[in-house]
Amino acid sequence: MNETTSSKPMYEKIFDEVKQLIVNKSYGQGERVPSEKELAETYNVSRITSKKALEMLAAEHLIVRKPGRGSFVADPAVDYIDSVMSPETTSDGTVFNSFNHEEKxxxxxxxxxxxxxxxxxxxxxxxxxxxxxxxxxxxxxxxxxxxxxxxxxxxxxxxxxxxxxxxxxxxxxxxxxxxxxxxxxxxxxxxxxxxxxxxxxxxTDNIQAALKGTEYLFDLGHTHISFLSPPPADTTALEERVEGFIQAHAERGIAVDKGLWVSDLTSTLPNSFNDENIEHDISRLVSHLQENPAITALFAVEYNIALLARTAVERLGLRIPEDISIICFDSPPTPLGSGYAFTHLRQNxxxxxxxxxxxxxxxxxxxxxxxxxxxxxxxxxxxxxxxxxxxxxx
Missing domain, CATH: 3.40.50.2300 (Response regulator)
Known part of the structure; x- marks a missing residue:
């Protein structure tokens, strides 16, 4: 195998080799060619790769793919016309059309x-x-x-x-x-x-969004801001929001006090949304606010955390926004007359x-x-x- 061939993606290599077998009549018209599973095993690749190779062969009208039956060498005079005009249905009722794939x-x-x-x-x-x-x-x-x-x-x-x-x-x-x-x-x-x-x-450009929200709080005079989030989980959206929050402080020359942050809220995580966890997080926030009376604003990385924060603030008998301001990412549309809406960063x-x-x-x-x-x-x-x-x- 030469260098050019070896550098090709595997699906192209499979395509080339099966195509050559069809051109050389090793597989005759109407004859079944190896399935996705068989090709995957032969070439030691995933079925995604072998499927793509077969799709390329079908796109060149070299084979006809018949769900539930297999792939067969095409008869250009018959199979192409049939495949364009007639969809095929598998045993579970799923409708396919081998070549007329306009409806993806x-x-x-x-x-x-x-x-x-x-x-x-x-x-x-x-x-x-x-x-x-x-x-x-x-x-x-x-x-x-x-x-x-x-x-x-x-x-x-x-x-x-x-x-x-x-x-x-x-x-x-x-x-x-x-x-x-x-x-x-x-x-x-x-x-x-x-x-x-x-x-x-x-x-979303989460860095710029968090920076924008933090600067908005700075402009209102808030410099002791508590950043509220779930535990770090190598999630890029959360990491970028943290970065934007820190960047805003750096640009304004305001020191970041991570002692004001709460980054262990778990009740909004998958499979953790229950009364016990919710109450635990609210109590955690109540204690945090009592221990840090200098906090004047809370930046929640998501709407449900903002709801926890609001409950905690209200339990302390404090007023929003007179005593403590809250900003978050995303917030549902507020129906007319419902009377409350969070300041938030709305993603497009x-x-x-x-x-x-x-x-x-x-x-x-x-x-x-x-x-x-x-x-x-x-x-x-x-x-x-x-x-x-x-x-x-x-």
């Missing part, structure tokens, strides 16, 4: 969604999928890595053409994602990127969702997309922030 199917794997964050993301993806004549199939993982792994495997087995993944929080990214990247499967990550993984990602969810769908479609079509897209968050002034009390700000 995209799998969406997301931790969860709610009125504070996630619904707008899905709305943007759903609208973009309609605009681009493709289908969106959603699976929730609730932030559990094992669920994420199973969801990826399930959607791949169903034959999705591409994946959008909102990665689960955790110290290590899922090995299934790495397999997708190595196999060059069309993949876009949303909300966060994964260190050391060359996958396209779309998210719909645009993030739209770009995720459009970029995964571009990758399917062999186009190059930006490896990392970061969108600006907008500061929305609400009822939870006000000027710092002079007596508490020094």
């Amino acid at each position: 199917t995209i799998g969406l794997i997301i931790t969860d969604f709610g009125n504070s964050y996630g619904t707008g993301l899905i709305y943007g993806m759903e609208q973009a999928s309609r605009d681009n004549d493709c289908f969106l199939v959603l699976r929730r993982t609730f932030g559990v890595p094992e669920n994420e792994e199973q969801s990826i495997q399930k959607l791949l087995s169903l034959g999705v053409d591409g994946l959008i993944v909102f990665p689960a929080q955790g110290e290590f990214f899922n090995a299934e994602i790495l397999k997708l990247v190595i196999g060059r499967f069309p993949l876009v990550l949303v909300d966060r990127h994964l260190k050391g993984v060359a996958a396209a990602s779309i998210g 969810e719909e645009e993030m969702g739209r770009l995720a769908v459009e970029n995964v479609l571009r990758i399917m079509n062999g186009q190059t997309v930006s490896n990392k897209i970061m969108l600006e968050a907008k500061l929305i002034s609400g009822e939870s922030t006000g000027p710092a009390k002079p007596s508490n700000s020094n």
Whole structure:
């Protein structure tokens, strides 16, 4: 094997070798060629890689892929016309069309969604999928890595053409994602990127967003700010928000006092949202505020933590924002007459969702997309922030 050949991706190597066998008539018209599983075992690669090689052969009209039966050497005069005109149905009722693949199917794997964050993301993806004549199939993982792994495997087995993944929080990214990247499967990550993984990602410019929110508090006279977060878990979004918070202090020449921070709140983490954990976190915040009376503002990295903070402040008989201001990332729309809204940094969810769908479609079509897209968050002034009390700000 020469150097040029050896440097090719494995799926191209498999494609070239099977194509040569077809051209040389080693596989005759109508004859079955090795399956994804057989090719994966022969070449010691993942099924994602072998699947891509077979898809390339089908795209060149060299084979016809018949779900549930296998892949067969095409008869150009018959199989191509049939495959364009007639979809095939597998035993579980899933409809495929070997060559007429204009209607793509995209799998969406997301931790969860709610009125504070996630619904707008899905709305943007759903609208973009309609605009681009493709289908969106959603699976929730609730932030559990094992669920994420199973969801990826399930959607791949169903034959999705591409994946959008909102990665689960955790110290290590899922090995299934790495397999997708190595196999060059069309993949876009949303909300966060994964260190050391060359996958396209779309998210918020969290550094600038946290910097903007912190500067807003500084402008109101707050210099003793408590940063509230879950435990560090090597999650890029959280790390970037911490970085933005620290950067804002550096730019204003204000010392960062990590003794004012609370970074061990767990009740908002996956599988931890229960009354006992919620009460534990609220009590933790009550004690922290009692021990640090100089605090005049709280910066919560997410909306649910802001709710914990508000409860803790109210239990102490303090007023928001007269005594303590609260700012957070994301906040649900406030219905008319409900009377309360947090000052928050609103992420551009719909645009993030739209770009995720459009970029995964571009990758399917062999186009190059930006490896990392970061969108600006907008500061929305609400009822939870006000000027710092002079007596508490020094």
